[in-house]
Amino acid sequence: MELSDSNASAIAERFKALGEPMRLRLLQALRAGECSVGDLAERTGGGQANVSKHLQVLLQQGYVDRRKEGTTSWYRITDPQVFTMCELVCGGLEEELDRKRKLLRRRKP
Amino acid sequence: MELSDSNASAIAERFKALGEPMRLRLLQALRAGECSVGDLAERTGGGQANVSKHLQVLLQQGYVDRRKEGTTSWYRITDPQVFTMCELVCGGLEEELDRKRKLLRRRKP
DNA sequence: TTCTTATATTACCAGATAGTTGTGTAGCGA
């Protein structure tokens, strides 16, 4: 798929959904397996409403799936490839840190 | 690298930098090779100041690098792995579209 | 029914962000 103007927005939306610390923490928590909203609120230290709202974003972008059981909503990762992306970006982060360390060393020899 | 609370923000910043259509278009334009700000403004149809500002974001996150020559700034991709990420997210996008198409079919049989 | 639990939704506010306009700055040719 090429990055045409029309789908640049759709791709950006998917990246934007991952561009939030709380949502990354939610995905990280879900890595252990299916969780309820309450579980996730406890694990991430977030408020119930806030966690629920962030989960809607992840749900809409298809990163997670939902299963209802009584009054409980169980969320789970739909596509583990999201962690491949995290690892890629982590690799870039390492390189970026190295680059910045070198710049600092060059400025303060 | 694990997704601890401390670096969740750093990782999110890197995703957030890609969560903008104009910045994706800039990267796409740079895929052809080194470009000046003027080139990029023309290719993306953005204003000079806006393009320059978005380039700072990509520069700070280490996605692009800059080389100055006279009054011209030449930008280029530093890490082509960003396109691997785009392809991953595009794959997810395809699956997501399929999923939504199936949902529509289920609702309107 | 009434109470409790679990989640979603709404309204609101403070802070962030994209885009534009105008200005500053640096290099270069006339």
Next chain:
DNA sequence: TCGCTACACAACTATCTGGTAATATAAGAA
């Protein structure tokens, strides 16, 4: 020197977004 070009930066505005509090919904227990 005086423009002219290319870019960066600051200020401003409209819009968006994260967090919270309050409310709505819905299921089950008492």
